[in-house]
Amino acid sequence: MTAPALPPFEIARTRRTLFRALVEARSRFGGKRPIMVDGDGRTLTYDDLVRGALALGHALKRDTHRHETIGVLLPTGVGSVITVYALTAYGRTSPRR
Helix, strand or coil: CCCCCCCCCCHHHHCCCHHHHHHHHHHHHCCCCEEEECCCCCEEEHHHHHHHHHHHHHHHHCCCCCCCCCCCCCCCCHHHHHHHHHHHHCCCCCCCC
């Protein structure tokens, strides 16, 4: 099976948050599509990742401010991926320059 041809690179397509790109990919490929496997062999879908990011982001937003840069130290793995998406979903990263 060959991969579909990629459209030409357009800088305007990069002007979005990581979370927005995740949601767009979920819409394009379907929420039930597996996209990650954690260290224990558990498969995560787009729906799982979006749901986890929204839940964690909601909890993190209570003690932080929009566009505030915060640091989080986590080991590698699914938890750190969910955390990055959670922070971008609720604007808890530096604003674009």
